Amino acid sequence: GAVVSQHPSWVICKSGTSVKIECRSLDFQATTMFWYRQFPKQSLMLMATSNEGSKATYEQGVEKDKFLINHASLTLSTLTVTSAHPEDSSFYICSARDLQRDWNEQFFGPGTRLTVL
Amino acid sequence: KQEVTQIPAALSVPEGENLVLNCSFTDSAIYNLQWFRQDPGKGLTSLLLIQSSQREQTSGRLNASLDKSSGRSTLYIAASQPGDSATYLCAVVSGSARQLTFGSGTQLTVLP
Numbered sequence: 001g002a003v004v005s006q007h008p009s010w011v012i013c014k015s016g017t018s019v020k021i022e023c024r025s026l027d028f029q030a031t032t033m034f035w036y037r038q039f040p041k042q043s044l045m046l047m048a049t050s051n052e053g054s055k056a057t058y059e060q061g062v063e064k065d066k067f068l069i070n071h072a073s074l075t076l077s078t079l080t081v082t083s084a085h086p087e088d089s090s091f092y093i094c095s096a097r098d099l100q101r102d103w104n105e106q107f108f109g110p111g112t113r114l115t116v117l
Numbered sequence: 118k119q120e121v122t123q124i125p126a127a128l129s130v131p132e133g134e135n136l137v138l139n140c141s142f143t144d145s146a147i148y149n150l151q152w153f154r155q156d157p158g159k160g161l162t163s164l165l166l167i168q169s170s171q172r173e174q175t176s177g178r179l180n181a182s183l184d185k186s187s188g189r190s191t192l193y194i195a196a197s198q199p200g201d202s203a204t205y206l207c208a209v210v211s212g213s214a215r216q217l218t219f220g221s222g223t224q225l226t227v228l229p
Contacts, residue, residue: 034217043206043219044161057214093160095217104148104210106217110160 003027004096006109013084014117021079021112023094029074030096034106035067038091050077074099084116119144119211123220130197131228138192138223140207145188148210152181152192155204155222164205165192197227 003026013019023033031052036044048069049057056069066088068080077096081088091113095106120143130136140150149168153161165174165181167190173182180193194201207220 043221044208045219046216049214049216091158102149104215105151105166106210108161108163113158 002098002101002107004094004107004109006092006094006112008112009110010113010115012115012117015085016083018080018082019084019114021081021092021094021114023077023079023096023109025075025096025098025107028096028098028100030077031074031099033071033077033094033096035069035077035079036093036095038093038111044093047079081114084114086116089114089116119147119209119216119218121207121209121218121220123205123207123223125223126221127224127226129226129228132197132199134197134227135193135195136197136225138194138205138207138225140190140192140220142188142190142209142211142218144211145185146211147185148215150181150183150190150207150209151217152179152190153206153208155206157204161206194225197225199227199229201225201227 005024007022033050035047038044047062050069050071052071058064071077091111093111095108122141124139151166152164167174167183178195183190204222204224206222208217
């Protein structure tokens, strides 16, 4: 149980285009999902907290108009990188909390590698 | 603001050695601490989760300890194998938002 998937696993796009990444909790409901970004040789940095049915909470320094988050259901959150540029190339990982389990444990997706040319 | 530090940043050992990875955190008011493994270009694999009320957790050749009052945790790997080569991340849940804060990781290389 507690499986989280991400789609796509990798994406290459041209500068200026928008890219949508999906995060799904496959076998549980998640009111809260998190989006992280990881640059090469660095650790994971929290970008935003996504709450079902409400606006996401963004960490300091993360542009909410550039990284659009939608959490329309208890099993799906999406991150859209708008007008992507090469500096947005990174590894994006989502995680989710299980309503029925320990509120302090997050289950992670396998990540999405974004490369912007 | 919670800060998590991992020492050393990189470690190279011959196969068969026992080794210890260190993690420290600045705010001792944590809910839990978790150790993850990350292979190059891959996502996270959860290794061990220690609740704030616990002092250690074991899984196979791995043993993680937690000293919440001093803000420290160690991950002990017994009889290391080349397949253990990866980056090991420590993370704590803390704060009213129960956010997960990661350390910068220890890159482990086990030489055959």
